[in-house]
Amino acid sequence: MNWKFLSRKKKEENKPKKSAVREWLDAILFALIVSTIIRGLLFSAYAIPSASMEGSLLTGDYLFVSKIAYGPRMPVTPISIPFLESTVTGAKIKTYWEGLQLPYYRLPGLGKVQKGDAVVFNYPAEAVDRPVDMRTHFIKRCVGTPGDIIEIKDAQVYANGKQVANAPKAQASYLVTTTGADLNPEMISNLKIDVRYQYAPNSYEMIIPPASLSEFKSYSNIVAVKENIEPKGEYSPQIFPHNKKFKWNEDNFGPLLIPKRGTTILLNDSTLVLYGRSIEVYEHNKVTRNGADVIINGIKADKYTFKMNYYWMMGDNRHNSEDSRFWGFVPEDHIVGKAMITWMSIDSTQSALNQVRWNRVLRAIH
Template sequence: MISPLLVLILAGYWKLFEKAGRPGWEALIPVYHLYIMLKLSQRPLWLLLLLLIPGINFIISIGILIDFIKSFGKVGIGQITMSVLLPFIFIPKWGFDKSTRYVGPSASDDFREKYRDFDKSPVREWTEAILFAVIAATVIRGLFLEAFTIPSSSMESSLMVGDFLFVSKINYGARLPMTPIAFPFAHHTLPLTGTKAYWDGIKLPYYRLPGFSQVKKGDAVVFNYPMDADSPFYRPVDKQENYIKRCQGSPGDTIKLEYGQVYVNNQPMPIPRSGEMEYRIRTDGSVKGIDPGTRYNLHMEDLQQFTRVDFTANMTVQSAEKLKAYPFVRAVKPDIKLRGVYDPEVFPHDPHFRWNEDNLGPIIIPRKGWTVTLDSLTMPFYQRAIEVYENNKVQIKGNEILINGTKADSYTFKMDYYWMMGDNRHNSEDSRFWGFVPEDHIVGKAVFVWMSWDANAPSWCKIRWDKVFRRIN
């Protein structure tokens, strides 16, 4: 489902394009609509190349928007500001407003003459435009909305590699910068040089503005990867790598997995409709391998052959059902690990708990104000949260546990925590491997995909049109 706010913006663009003598449908095509906007404002088309540069692309897209709305006579600083900060209100307002009309390319000499009261020298105009775009982009990225690209297959097929999406900061409340001195639009590393993009000499305490809601089970959430606090990076919280997973457990919940099924408070959690997992495939031996066309059509990933008739592959439940209908297929079954098979990579990495990625728990997820008894069985679960995330010095001396030098047999948590998992259950590094995500690591909620690019598709159809401008469920 398409986001309602995006529908408003697209409807406004459609009407504005028609007012400028262009077909309204051109406003619906990603990137191409920016090309048309540049033509309508008579700005150089080579600016589109700058959209390929992370950070710079956000500034350029704002600049293109500003020039476009100026071409409709919206040249006042208030109008420009509102078009950037509240496009879902003002773009449709001007699109459907009969008094708003296309007055000519904003970069033309005729336009400058007509609006000479607002005219500035080219150097001053570009300087002010860049400065405004930087400030606007910083405010938007920090407090409202930030662009994000899916880098790995851990959320497939719900979110695919090559999906470009927007992350809302206002849903959960924007987190104010904790490492305030940083290079604009760079996250933790500067391009080209590979050096740090921030200075951690000044650190501010965690604070989050009020939001519309709390993190809910089932939300696709972007958060900072908690293990980046360790060697070799030792990154501050807000400069840790951005991850995206689905929330499976909230503060205070008890979570467990049995043969791949997630249970929260003893209730089974819905399996993501587009989620993937690994399946074992047995054929009749009439084929040497599964052909590339079948693999692409069924979105089969990580195909491996073990014997003449046995394969494994990652795919959705729907794809597995379709594969069963192929004449050479004898069986398709989820490749689920047995209970009691110990995997030392799985949280809490303790042989007392013989768990694996398909079978673990029960685990109580900490919540703010909850007091846990500390002993040899609970410390493997909660020591990292107490020590690393809540900044306490923890020492274990024989049977004694010391927190900040004082003997302790219990601990009361200062923050809420969450349990995050990828939809691609057998190809995801998530809470099953490194535990809880603290509330101060939450960045925002993934709300919609604005563009989806399939690098493995044939050259003539690399855009996944069925995913463009789709709300994330």
């Protein structure tokens, strides 16, 4: 007779059963662990808060973002409250502890960031000093990858001399001249036109979706519609690198080399203006000047080799997007993932019964 088996069976019978409360707590803990792993390594949900990606993505779209597309980024700040933003809105209470910081590391992914991808990343130029993975999330379209020479000519992006295809529903702004007659608000709403400025009773700047442009021009009170493009050589202080040496603006910019891991540049006044923030802030070096000499980490240097890859991101709504043209490069350690699916879309300007944009639910992102 198997006495061991009988003894084990007797012990199991004598073992006290879990209470209903304990079973619920175990189930909740298990669900939290599983969901945290899924959110950290596979995908997360994000909301579109602004119009910078219209008409591809709309304000009120809710997205699934794949982290395995480019490889899951391991937490830089591992001690944080899951499923919450870095601060509690209003009170600005941190939901993380920055006493423990881990080095950047990314697991292997399904691929690399490609031109045309809609990418979620942490905002590089955030004024508040906090860990990379706790910074505000942005979503833009990648138009330049490491090693590319990026240039914008008359609002069209080029990489290495080749035109980068615009998103199918990319938007531009137009200078509109009317007869002076009032514009019908219902028409403006139906055509999904954003009136940015009114300069005079008959003069406007508008963002007009491509699908609406032809119909809008056909109205009798529309005299002229001209794409609004800033001329080449006109300096804009809001535009990267915010230096008069580079007379660049939103629509005419560059050429500019996007740093690639292993790329070496000579250090001089011009390259420090363009790449100084990347060298010092993103790659954690101490950069000082001693007359004409550049000192990096206490050592005189006449060149620098980049440790990371960088990307150039722009919104599809080109004249209503704060993007790389304004703050520069996106380092690889800021990349979160690739936007894949719009799982829900809410139009807060509509009545309660009409707020859900059903035609955008479970829609693939292109």
